[in-house]
């Protein structure tokens with residue numbers, strides 16, 4: 770998979786917004802965690818130890834959130850399946 774380079778100046782930031790900006794390329798981010806993940810992926814070669822450990826912590830936290838989301842999505846699908854099955858059985 771190739772990662773497309775994104776022009777750091779090509780972002781529409783609202784005038785009243787105060788985004789976290791990447792100190793290496795200037796790209797704006799809504800949340801600080803997204804900036805940490807961006808630096809870990811795009812600037813891993815120049816990241817210091819603190820930045821690397823922050824990236825690993827954020828990556829694990831993001832993974833946990835993703836697993837919770839997958840579980841909720843699975844439960845929603847199972848619930849939908851049984852609702853439709855019961856509807857089909859009754860109607």
Ligand SMILES: [Zn+2]
Nearest residue numbers: 791793794795
């Ligand atoms: Zn950057």
